[in-house]
Amino acid sequence: MLTLQLSDFSIEEFLAHYWQKKPVLIRQGFPGFYDLIRPDELAGLACEPQIESRLIYKQDGAWQAESGPFESYGRFGKKDWTLVVQAVDHWSPDVADLVQAFSFIPKWRLDDVMISYATNGGGVGPHIDLYDVFICQGSGRRHWRVGERGDHRQFAAHPALLHTAPFDAIIDAELIAGDILYIPPGFPHDGICLENSMSFSVGFRSKSARDMLSGLADHLIDNELGSALISDAGRPLHTEQGHINRSDMALMKAQMQAVLDDELVMADFVGSFLSKTKCELDLQALEDEITQDDLLDLLQNEGLRRTGGLRCFYLDQTIDQGVCYVDGQRYEFGSSARESVIALCDNDEVDEEMLEGGLQLSGFVAALLEWVNQGYWYAE
Ligand code: SIN
Ligand code: CO
Numbered sequence: 001m002l003t004l005q006l007s008d009f010s011i012e013e014f015l016a017h018y019w020q021k022k023p024v025l026i027r028q029g030f031p032g033f034y035d036l037i038r039p040d041e042l043a044g045l046a047c048e049p050q051i052e053s054r055l056i057y058k059q060d061g062a063w064q065a066e067s068g069p070f071e072s073y074g075r076f077g078k079k080d081w082t083l084v085v086q087a088v089d090h091w092s093p094d095v096a097d098l099v100q101a102f103s104f105i106p107k108w109r110l111d112d113v114m115i116s117y118a119t120n121g122g123g124v125g126p127h128i129d130l131y132d133v134f135i136c137q138g139s140g141r142r143h144w145r146v147g148e149r150g151d152h153r154q155f156a157a158h159p160a161l162l163h164t165a166p167f168d169a170i171i172d173a174e175l176i177a178g179d180i181l182y183i184p185p186g187f188p189h190d191g192i193c194l195e196n197s198m199s200f201s202v203g204f205r206s207k208s209a210r211d212m213l214s215g216l217a218d219h220l221i222d223n224e225l226g227s228a229l230i231s232d233a234g235r236p237l238h239t240e241q242g243h244i245n246r247s248d249m250a251l252m253k254a255q256m257q258a259v260l261d262d263e264l265v266m267a268d269f270v271g272s273f274l275s276k277t278k279c280e281l282d283l284q285a286l287e288d289e290i291t292q293d294d295l296l297d298l299l300q301n302e303g304l305r306r307t308g309g310l311r312c313f314y315l316d317q318t319i320d321q322g323v324c325y326v327d328g329q330r331y332e333f334g335s336s337a338r339e340s341v342i343a344l345c346d347n348d349e350v351d352e353e354m355l356e357g358g359l360q361l362s363g364f365v366a367a368l369l370e371w372v373n374q375g376y377w378y379a380e
Helices: 012-015 039-045 093-100 210-223 247-259 262-276 293-302 335-346 362-374
Strands: 025-028 055-059 062-067 081-085 110-118 132-137 139-146 154-158 161-164 169-173 181-182 189-195 197-204 304-306 323-326 329-332
Touching: 012 025, 039 081, 039 110, 039 329, 062 081, 062 161, 093 110, 093 197, 110 161, 132 139, 132 189, 139 181, 139 197, 169 181, 189 197, 247 262, 293 362, 323 335, 335 362
Parallel strands: none
Antiparallel strands: 025 181, 055 062, 055 081, 081 110, 110 197, 132 181, 132 197, 139 169, 139 189, 154 161, 323 329
8 A cells, every 4th residue: 555655744734734725745755656557558548438538738839638538649649748537546446545645634525536648748738726636746757836826817728728827836846756746726737747757646626515505405306305485474564565675584594504404414415415426437247246145255255345436425413323325325224333334434445344243234234235246345
């Protein structure tokens, strides 16, 4: 397993001083780091229609971007282009392992591991991201410049590329294998490849109130919740027919607030909503489905591994009932499954001992069997 090596500060200091606040270059955060996937394997993934990829290059001085899948790369020549592939952690267990090195941030904040392969002179252009990212340099070298947060002018250099105007650098450095550049949202940055290179970007996402409320509305509709109408029995005399007054507005806000204050409704919404994946999972359903005995055998001898990118969570409000949320679905196994549910959600790999309590429960075993047969967890 990769372990993050911090020489200038502790993880606690990183969280206090840098996370979401300012960019920092972590020299040799991964000493001896090597590419977790080869460039030709990455290029192969970008040929698959279910995998999101983009190729960015300049033609006669103008930025160009093409979306995958790609059939070949010959026409792009030997320099000045970058191939970017999203959610490679879903398709490569070695790449999925990289996320573990950042386990001091909870999984619900994770977006994906995006990998870019750039040829000499390649880059995606100066831009600002909405996400926190740890750019881990693999093979080759890249020159990175990062500017201060501020009111930077942004413009479409191409319909698919939002760039930012030139900026002064607060970090200006050449990265070699093992170096990590952390960039919080809002800081302009630009990486130019000096020598064919691979970058592994572990990205963390957050949600806007708009995303959350729209997800909550879907959750209420799907589960037939929140349908009680506003009640105004005993309302005072109203004289202005066209007026929605403050006290009526307060009734409406109170009605919505009651949904937000319902801890169980909100726990189920948040758990289901945040456990949905944005990109497709590499679910390899078993052709020959296994039985409960096979499952117990696997747990005893090999253990099970969660498929890359699978999101599963528990919340304080519902964990005592043994509730977990896996890939958008809610499962309830009862209080004696509590520790097993926690083990399942907190670890990429589980074995018989970790799931001991749950394995005494027929509902838990049946769900685990179903997950394994569908490919959510697998034996290596
Ligand atoms: C890249 O890896 O080429 C781009 C990463 C980024 O700027 O977020
Ligand atoms: Co970026």
